[in-house]
Amino acid sequence: MSQNQSKENQLLMEVTGHRLKTKGISVSSSLFTGLAKEATDCLNPIRPPKKQLSSEFIVSSSLKSRRQIEICILSRRTEKTLHIKHFVPGDSQGHFLAGTLFLIIALWWSTKSILKHVCKQQKRSSSLITKEFFFRAELLEGIVIIGMASVGIIGLYIALPKIHQFSDKDYKLALILHWHHLAMYVFFAILGGTKILCFIISSLPVSLVKLALSNAFFVEAFIFYNHTHGRSLVDIFGHQLLSFAIFLAGLVAFIEFLTKSNVVLELLRSSLIMLHGMWFYQISFVLYPKNRNYAWDLSDHNNVMFLTICFCFYYALTCAIIGINYALVTCLVKWRLSKLCTSETQLLKNHEQQEESEDEI
Incomplete structure (x- = not known):
């Protein structure tokens, strides 16, 4: 995994954890990793080519997409999982x-x-x-x-x-x-x-x-x-x-x-x-x-x-x-x-x- 991807995944996990904390929900590490993956998949359509952009721009674009990450977490498998467990x-x-x-x-x-x-x-x-x-x-x-x-x-x-x-x-x-x-x-x-x-x-x-x-x-x-x-x-x-x-x-x-x-x-x-x-x-x-x-x-x-x-x-x-x-x-x-x-x-x-x-x- 490249340095750019590691920075982006770390940001996604921070955003996901913040969203779950505000809802008063605690999740296991395996479920948390799955949520971060799904949030990463949600950003695929809007992610620019890595060859043409620097790592700083990729991170800033991820920051702009924070709201889209939250929507993905609430609209896909996450909502069902959290409903069943919590x-x-x-x-x-x-x-x-x-x-x-x-x-x-x-x-x-x-x-x-x-x-x-x-x-x-x-x-x-x-x-x-x-x-x-x-x-x-x-x-x-x-x-x-x-x-x-x-x-x-x-x-x-x-x-x-x-x-x-x-x-x-x-x-x-x-x-x-x-x-x-x-x-x-x-x-x-x-x-x-x-x-x-x-x-x-x-x-x-x-x-x-x-x-x-x-x-x-x-x-x-x-x-x-x-x-x-x-x-x-x-x-x-x-x-x-x-x-x-x-x-x-x-x-x-x-x-x-x-x-x-x-x-x-x-x-x-x-x-x-x-x-x-x-x-x-x-x-x-x-x-x-x-x-x-x-x-x-x-x-x-x-x-x-x-x-x-x-x-x-x-x-x-x-x-x-x-x-x-x-x-x-x-x-x-x-x-x-x-x-x-x-x-x-x-x-x-x-x-x-x-x-x-x-x-x-």
């Missing part, structure tokens, strides 16, 4: 909202399971927490779950006009992904309706709630596993870990459906749902960084291995949160019961003193 639909707000909701639900379900378990162990707990409290809590849960599903469906409807800004292929993909989310919201709405009906109609078995819960998680895991068409390596792996956590939560819920109430299974399900919510945060951080200069390389296998470590530490964190919650709820119930006992004993003493004074009179 089109990331969705936004960080949606993932953050879903993660927050699942964290709140998991924390409440773990607290409710611990309360039931502690109240069974304590004989005088019926005066502190009655059965009506848990009954009303179940009804409120059903209403909240239906409300969350409705908010998700409304959010999909609001975001629908935004996908019209994409190209035809991206529009079709984004529309299918909208239907994916709609299917998940429908099954969670079914869960909320089942929870309300089972506690209003006494003839319906309460175990149907656990069956509806497992169905909702199984459907969500299945959809998220097939939610990664045309995505990059890190994106696919992150969604696979998410579907794995959701599937485990659905499996534990199905085991609860087959068995009687078991506090260990309930807390295990709550920890997996909490992991589910935390992993939504991690996906939002990886795919939609606020600063594009520090964006993750979605094709780097080292990032895949790092995400496995993050997943394990997130699960350890959920177990620690469940353990702390168990200790706090147990201490709180015992403290309230001891306070009730002291007040009752004080009332009894006052009553006995009054009786003694009346006898003396």
Whole structure:
């Protein structure tokens, strides 16, 4: 290769890299070389004969053709390749909202399971927490779950006009992904309706709630596993870990459906749902960084291995949160019961003193 060609190829690669950086896209070295080649081919019709012109003129003509290089990159195979590898639909707000909701639900379900378990162990707990409290809590849960599903469906409807800004292929993909989310919201709405009906109609078995819960998680895991068409390596792996956590939560819920109430299974399900919510945060951080200069390389296998470590530490964190919650709820119930006992004993003493004074009179 001559000195003129090396200078020109170096310029073309600089222009190509600048164009991709401004779009927030990172590409592999092989793909980058292919892009530079295609940009070189685009300049062939306008390149003057090398024998008649100096190297400085060839470089200056390449500078004048910078816009043509960019048009070639966007109009040929490059656009298709970048669409397949780096089109990331969705936004960080949606993932953050879903993660927050699942964290709140998991924390409440773990607290409710611990309360039931502690109240069974304590004989005088019926005066502190009655059965009506848990009954009303179940009804409120059903209403909240239906409300969350409705908010998700409304959010999909609001975001629908935004996908019209994409190209035809991206529009079709984004529309299918909208239907994916709609299917998940429908099954969670079914869960909320089942929870309300089972506690209003006494003839319906309460175990149907656990069956509806497992169905909702199984459907969500299945959809998220097939939610990664045309995505990059890190994106696919992150969604696979998410579907794995959701599937485990659905499996534990199905085991609860087959068995009687078991506090260990309930807390295990709550920890997996909490992991589910935390992993939504991690996906939002990886795919939609606020600063594009520090964006993750979605094709780097080292990032895949790092995400496995993050997943394990997130699960350890959920177990620690469940353990702390168990200790706090147990201490709180015992403290309230001891306070009730002291007040009752004080009332009894006052009553006995009054009786003694009346006898003396």
